[in-house]
Amino acid sequence: MNPPMPYPLAIPCLTDNFAWLVANGDGEAFVVDPGEARPIKEALDDRNLRLTHILITHYHFDHIGGAAELSEHSGAEIWAPKDSVKPTHKIISDGDELEVCGKSMRVIYTPGHALNHVSLYFAELDAIFSGDVLFALGCGRLFDGSAQEMWGSLTKLSKLPAQTLVCGGHDYLAGNLRFVNSLKGIGEQGKRVIENIELAREKKKSEGKSPLGVGLPTRLGDEILANPFLLATDSDFLQANGITASLGAEAFAEIRRRKDRL
Numbered sequence: 001m002n003p004p005m006p007y008p009l010a011i012p013c014l015t016d017n018f019a020w021l022v023a024n025g026d027g028e029a030f031v032v033d034p035g036e037a038r039p040i041k042e043a044l045d046d047r048n049l050r051l052t053h054i055l056i057t058h059y060h061f062d063h064i065g066g067a068a069e070l071s072e073h074s075g076a077e078i079w080a081p082k083d084s085v086k087p088t089h090k091i092i093s094d095g096d097e098l099e100v101c102g103k104s105m106r107v108i109y110t111p112g113h114a115l116n117h118v119s120l121y122f123a124e125l126d127a128i129f130s131g132d133v134l135f136a137l138g139c140g141r142l143f144d145g146s147a148q149e150m151w152g153s154l155t156k157l158s159k160l161p162a163q164t165l166v167c168g169g170h171d172y173l174a175g176n177l178r179f180v181n182s183l184k185g186i187g188e189q190g191k192r193v194i195e196n197i198e199l200a201r202e203k204k205k206s207e208g209k210s211p212l213g214v215g216l217p218t219r220l221g222d223e224i225l226a227n228p229f230l231l232a233t234d235s236d237f238l239q240a241n242g243i244t245a246s247l248g249a250e251a252f253a254e255i256r257r258r259k260d261r262l
């Protein structure tokens with residue numbers, strides 16, 4: 001019998017990556033984007049869990065680095081978008097409805113950051129594993145895709161229920177907080193979201209501990225209020241920041257450019 005615990009569980013990997021671990025009541029677990037194997041093995045051993053699935057959002061090394069070793073060690077299947085990792089036991093793509101550890105998963109194609117990037121939605125967990133597309137108060141850089149594609153992906157994800165937990169692949173909160181605090185025109189509710197995250201991180205720092213991971217995961221409804229990349233259709237916000245590009249993809253592209261320059 002495993003002790004009850006909050007899932008999804010964020011597991012730090014490498015420098016600022018986060019893999020996500022989820023278990024069911026039968027001691028089976030899946031992990032999303034294991035950048036390395038060791039911390040995942042430790043988390044599984046600590047909780048006496050058996051890994052059955054390794055889910056991948058995109059091909060970048062810091063998301064797949066531990067997959068092959070974990071699969072070999074545990075026998076877990078790797079489910080991944082095409083051309084992302086070897087071995088892949090099942091290729092997942094947009095619209096797939098699959099069952100993982102007894103939980104229903106919907107695969108959502110989310111291009112913009114990396115070729116074939118997918119996000120993984122679990123309604124029962126109220127969670128979206130958004131890889132490097134949507135982060136707490138941020139979004140991924142445009143490596144293999146266009147601003148138009150990334151905006152389309154963010155728009156798709158923002159239509160999920162407001163209570164959805166946003167489980168992104170990194171904690172970039174230090175930089176994201178710096179950026180959002182450099183902007184004007186965030187609404188009062190959005191400001192409160194930002195303040196709460198800052199307070200939680202400051203508290204951890206005052207205890208002499210790393211704030212990495214504090215405040216994760218956020219709720220989608222809070223991201224819609226406070227994440228500057230999701231405010232590209234908010235004309236007041238754009239005006240306050242002197243962004244004259246048309247609402248949507250073009251305004252998003254300008255917000256992304258400003259963050260890249262920070």
Ligand SMILES: [Fe+2]
Nearest residue numbers: 058060114132
């Ligand atoms: Fe990435």
